[in-house]
Amino acid sequence: MPGKVVTITSGKGGVGKTTATANLGVALAMENLKVVVLDADIGLRNLDMMMGLENRIVYDLVDVVEGRCRLRQAMVRDKRLPELYLLPAAQTRDKTAVSPSNMIDICNQLRDTTDFIVVDSPAGIERGFQNAVAAADEVIIVTNPEVAAVRDADRVIGLLEAEEKGPIHLVINRVKPDMVRRGDMLDTSAVIELLAIDLIGIIPEDESIVGAANRGQPIVLSNNSQAGLAFRNIARRLLGHSVPFAPLEKPGLFQRFIKLVRSEGE
Amino acid sequence: MGQPVDVTIKGIRQGLLIRLRGGTWDAQLAQLAERLRIGASFFKGGQVALDVGDQALAQNDLQAARDLLSTYEVTLWAIVSPNDDTTLVAARMGLTVNMDVGERVEAVAPPTDDDEVEDLSSGVLVIDRTLRSGQKAHHPGHVIVFGDVHSGAEVIAGGHVVVWGSLRGVVHAGAFGDEGARVCALDLSPTQLRIAGHIARSPDDKRRRPVPEMAQVRSHRIEAVPWKKN
Incomplete structure (x- = not known):
C-alpha cells in the first residue's frame, strides 16, 4: 500500500504545528511504521531542532528540488528510531524555492518506501501553506482553545474544503483544564462546535513539552507525560483504532491537592 | 433614443453583469453611478461585465465607465455588445468581449417592467x-x-x-x-x-x-x- 501524506497546519502561528509534527512522526514510528517527517517551512525551519537532528543535516528539500542531491541523500535518519527520517527544509531560502508540484513529486517518490509522510506546514495561507497541503491525503488542523486560533483554523478549513482536501481532523493543543474550569478558556466542546470537523486529539498544556523540544527529545518518547500519551493516541486514531478520549477536565482540585501532598512526601 | 434609461444588475458566474439601455451614454452612466453609490458595500471589490447593447462607443466612453466603476473599487473586465465598433474598442482596451453569459449560476428572473425592487x-x-x-x-x-x-x-x-x-x-x-x-x-x-x-x-x-x-x-x-x- 502506498504511503499516506498527512499535513499538519493551522493558519495561525505558534499553536504547536511543529511540535505536533515531531511527536506524531515519532509516535507513528513507535508503532513500527516507516515514517518521514517533512519540514515545508522553508526559511524558518524548526522541525530538525525539535527532533534533535539539526547537526546531521547535509542536504535539504530545496537541494532535492533543484537537483543537487538525490532524495535519499537529503533524508536524515533519526537517532532513536530506525524507520524514522527527517526531510529538512532549507534555512537560507524562502517559500518560493519550492512549488506545489515539486511537493507532489517528492511525496509520490516517498510513498513507495514509507507508510506515512508527515508534513509540517508553515503558518499563514500563502505559498508555503499551498506547498504543504499540495500532496496531502489527510490534513490535521492544530488549534488552541483561543478565539484567534480558532478563527484562523476556520479560515484554513474553508480553503481546504474549497480544494476538496481531506479528510480533515482537528487537534486541540495546549488545553489548560483549570482555565477552562474558570471559564477563561474555550472548552473543547465549544471549539468542536465552532469548527464542525472531526476531532482526533486533545493535548493538555504540559510544561515539559518546552524542555523536551529544547533538548530535541519529542515528548512522546517520555513515558510519564499526559501530552506524550495524547500524541500516541492521535497516532493510533490515525491508524484507524478507536481510542477513547481521556477525561481532561479531571482531576478536581481536591484530587490534585492529594497528588501534590503525595509527590512532596516522596 | 426615446426610451427611459434602464440599468439592470444580474449575477453571473464571473461576477456581475450590468445591462445599460435607453437614453444617452452619459445618462446611463449617471444612473449607474447612482446605483453604485447606494450599493457601495455590495459592489466593492467585485468585477463587472457591462452589457451596453447596440451602442457605438468610443474609447473615452468605455474609459469613463471603467473610471466610474474603479472609484467604487469595482473592476470592469468585459463588454457585451453586438456592435463591432464597440467591441473592437473594448478589445483594444484589454477587456474581454462577448464572453459566454449563458453560464448563470442562479436562475435570474426575466426582466420585469421598471420595477426596480x-x-x-x-x-x-x-x-x-x-x-x-x-x-x-x-x-x-x-x-x-x-x-x-x-x-x-x-x-x-x-x-x-x-x-x-x-x-x-x-x-x-x-x-x-x-x-x-x-x-x-x-x-x-x-x-x-x-x-x-x-x-x-x-x-x-x-x-x-x-x-x-x-x-x-x-x-x-x-x-x-x-x-x-x-
Whole structure:
C-alpha cells in the first residue's frame, strides 16, 4: 500500500504545528511504521531542532528540488528510531524555492518506501501553506482553545474544503483544564462546535513539552507525560483504532491537592 | 433614443453583469453611478461585465465607465455588445468581449417592467454548505444558506438573507437600499447586521438558548423578533 501524506497546519502561528509534527512522526514510528517527517517551512525551519537532528543535516528539500542531491541523500535518519527520517527544509531560502508540484513529486517518490509522510506546514495561507497541503491525503488542523486560533483554523478549513482536501481532523493543543474550569478558556466542546470537523486529539498544556523540544527529545518518547500519551493516541486514531478520549477536565482540585501532598512526601 | 434609461444588475458566474439601455451614454452612466453609490458595500471589490447593447462607443466612453466603476473599487473586465465598433474598442482596451453569459449560476428572473425592487431581488443564490471565515457571498438577489455562516464570513445581498443554521459573520441585506429586506437565521448572532443603510450588532450579553429570529427595519432601526409563523 502506498504511503499516506498527512499535513499538519493551522493558519495561525505558534499553536504547536511543529511540535505536533515531531511527536506524531515519532509516535507513528513507535508503532513500527516507516515514517518521514517533512519540514515545508522553508526559511524558518524548526522541525530538525525539535527532533534533535539539526547537526546531521547535509542536504535539504530545496537541494532535492533543484537537483543537487538525490532524495535519499537529503533524508536524515533519526537517532532513536530506525524507520524514522527527517526531510529538512532549507534555512537560507524562502517559500518560493519550492512549488506545489515539486511537493507532489517528492511525496509520490516517498510513498513507495514509507507508510506515512508527515508534513509540517508553515503558518499563514500563502505559498508555503499551498506547498504543504499540495500532496496531502489527510490534513490535521492544530488549534488552541483561543478565539484567534480558532478563527484562523476556520479560515484554513474553508480553503481546504474549497480544494476538496481531506479528510480533515482537528487537534486541540495546549488545553489548560483549570482555565477552562474558570471559564477563561474555550472548552473543547465549544471549539468542536465552532469548527464542525472531526476531532482526533486533545493535548493538555504540559510544561515539559518546552524542555523536551529544547533538548530535541519529542515528548512522546517520555513515558510519564499526559501530552506524550495524547500524541500516541492521535497516532493510533490515525491508524484507524478507536481510542477513547481521556477525561481532561479531571482531576478536581481536591484530587490534585492529594497528588501534590503525595509527590512532596516522596 | 426615446426610451427611459434602464440599468439592470444580474449575477453571473464571473461576477456581475450590468445591462445599460435607453437614453444617452452619459445618462446611463449617471444612473449607474447612482446605483453604485447606494450599493457601495455590495459592489466593492467585485468585477463587472457591462452589457451596453447596440451602442457605438468610443474609447473615452468605455474609459469613463471603467473610471466610474474603479472609484467604487469595482473592476470592469468585459463588454457585451453586438456592435463591432464597440467591441473592437473594448478589445483594444484589454477587456474581454462577448464572453459566454449563458453560464448563470442562479436562475435570474426575466426582466420585469421598471420595477426596480423586483428587478434587484430577482434571482436567488442558494449556498448549500457552511461559509467559513474568509469566505463571502455577494449576490444582487436573495441569498439562502443551508449551513452556518461563521464569524469572519460575509454575506451581502440585494434582497433577503435566510440562513438555515447559525449566523455569526457579517451580513448585509438590502445592500442597494431596500429597507424592506429581512435577515432570518435559526441562530441569529451576527458580528454585524446591516439592512440597507442601518447597522446593528448582536447584544453583548452572554449567549441565551438560540431561537430562530428575523431582523428587519422598524421605525428606522433594526429589530430582531422571534421567527415564526405569522
